[in-house]
């Protein structure tokens with residue numbers, strides 16, 4: 179194995195300027211313990227010259243103290259004392275790097291089942307999940323669980339890195355076997371566009387550059403793939419929604435006399451586009467009005483789009499407060515008190531029917547009761563099975579009754595409008611990630627995939 | 637005496653030769669493209685920070701914002717100003733004064749508080765040393781001593797949330813922390829048992845006696861901070877820009893000659909062109925040699941740097957592998 183060489187970031191003014199203009203891509207790792215997630219993130223940082231010399235020196239020093247002959251790149255993200263003692267990842271580490279046209283946030287997630295809630299944390303905001311599979315071991319229980327979570331969260335892109343290809347003599351046959359195995363699981367879980375790559379995170383094969391040691395692989399390196407991933411959809415194709423976080427009414431405290439009568443509704447555009455002159459509706463009240471101004475700080479805008487944080491001024495003084503949603507009048511969601519949802523249960527104590535909890539959706543928190551528990555995902559056969567309770571890290575289907583109507587949307591149509599938290603009313607703990615209208619795989623036999631060359635899709 | 641650098645003047649200076657980067661003549665260098673409605677990286681970071689600040693203002697009863705006068709807290713304050721505009725920031729700012737601060741930074745702090753009409757709460761490490769609640773450390777650094785006055789100020793003022801300017805790219809323990817991070821009744825962080833943080837749904841609920849620390853600029857890097865300062869023309873304390881100063885070299889760092897940092901016999905005092913990348917405790921915060929006098933020059937310098945800002949300037953972080961994690965577990969920023 180080759181020792182990483184000293185990395186010296188080179189000044190590339192185009193990259194400095196480009197990164198500021200370019201888009202932000204959020205990546206999360208997934209996969210079972212020891213499949214090489216942290217090493218892959220370290221390798222990606224190292225090979226893009228994103229590791230500064232004092233960071234690398236610190237990692238080399240710790241590696242040497244442990245008797246390793248090369249720097250353990252996993253130490254770039256495994257930064258907690260307990261992680262270094264045990265050689266594992268406990269919680270998500272966030273690292274950053276930029277290329278000429280993109281900035282990346284890397285979330286390196288843990289593999290252990292007991293830390294699944296941290297992996298859910300890391301992938302809930304991801305644009306792409308890189309799922310690692312050890313070429314020698316193939317699909318393990320945690321591979322399934324993480325793929326199930328990725329599918330449920332509807333992470334837009336999935337890349338499967340078949341890792342440690344160096345340990346199977348760069349064998350095409352092994353790679354294809356593992357690839358077929360992952361694809362079968364992905365298909366059952368409804369993941370459609372998974373791209374697979376043979377890599378060695380340790381040696382760097384197919385990470386930043388294509389490897390000569392896998393001549394049978396004609397696809398891109400991981401970095402090439404990440405740079406080419408299409409950015410998120412144009413918000414113009416979505417319906418406008420803005421959960422109101424605050425009502426801004428400075429009155430006598432205005433920073434400027436001219437704003438004494440200012441009244442604005444502050445929030446982040448959750449989806450879509452809003453323009454001055456648009457007709458909007460406040461939910462749950464259903465009152466209609468027109469947007470007369472959009473402010474971002476002192477700047478006035480003609481339009482705002484997701485995910486900008488802005489303040490809307492409206493034509494009429496209607497009753498709107500924190501927690502309400504302002505939506506496009508033409509296709510506003512209908513508030514409801516009854517929802518069906520899939521939840522990833524992240525609490526230490528189990529979820530049971532009839533339990534009372536708090537539910538946070540957008541900027542609104544309401545009481546809720548679990549009407550029924552309709553099943554849980556069995557990770558062995560990937561089917562829904564009957565369940566009396568959900569334990570830590572279980573995925574289940576529930577029916578909830580809300581204390582007040584909320585304008586929730588189907589998660590498959592809107593990640594923001596369909597997601598919610600379940601919260602312990604006593605100690606404030608976050609107990610579950612919920613997705614409105616999601617379903618569990620039904621257990622119908624998966625259609626077999628047509629034979630032929632897999633084209634990599636990006 | 638004016639203690640701030642007006643960046644509008646410095647922007648009139650010529651472009652950095654050979655770089656092709658001149659935000660002065662390219663006002664849109666950092667802007668999002670409006671034709672395809674995709675936020676630039678900097679705009680996306682700004683939107684996320686404002687979301688977090690507003691959400692916590694909505695959820696918490698009595699938040700406060702840690703303001704030291706350093707660049708990260710200045711950016712955070714600027715974001716808060718935008719979040720509530722045209723209303724004033726609806727909470728006080730809190731400064732833990734080590735007694736080892738750079739005078740220029742304290743002057744900048746006071747001026748900013750005055751300009752924005754904020755209420756400033758100061759927790760003084762010196763008071764704690766004077767009345768015996770804290771003892772000076774053998775190595776003279778007061779950074780670790782800030783924890784007790786900070787926690788007392790949070791308790792005394794019944795703050796239930798404190799905004800901090802910590803960034804994940806600063807340090808490997810910070811890289812692990814949530815944007816909204818729970819502290820127990822002793823102010824402790826438990827990195828092995830953090831609350832899940834899902835989507836953009838932030839949950840700061842906690843039991844009485846507990847509080848949250850909130851880091852709206854978690855995902856910003858040092859270069860992002862400087863790009864933003866450049867784009868928004870945010871005035872900063874003058875020591876962030878190249879100036880001549882009497883310094884001496886200790887452990888590879890340039891320390892300023894001053895009341896709390898005197899050269900030893902074998903350390904030579906020289907006058908050098910320096911600037912500060914961070915402005916902490918004067919006794920252990922080093923300057924870097926630099927000719928960068930404008931924000932645009934600093935953006936390029938930081939992007940080209942081979943050292944992290946803490947690696948280059950903080951002696952206290954070199955003490956042990958897990959110095960920051962240990963301090964944070966006890967309730968440090």
Ligand SMILES: Nc1nc2c(ncn2[C@@H]2O[C@H](COP(=O)(O)OP(=O)(O)O)[C@@H](O)[C@H]2O)c(=O)[nH]1
Nearest residue numbers: 211212213214215216217252341342378379380
């Ligand atoms: N030979 C080989 N070893 C690897 C590769 N990737 C990771 N490893 C080793 O596998 C072990 C686990 O790696 P780590 O990155 O900590 O796995 P994680 O638990 O998924 O984060 C470490 O000893 C790595 O050095 C690889 O591509 N080839």
Ligand SMILES: [Mg+2]
Nearest residue numbers: 215216266267
């Ligand atoms: Mg790991």
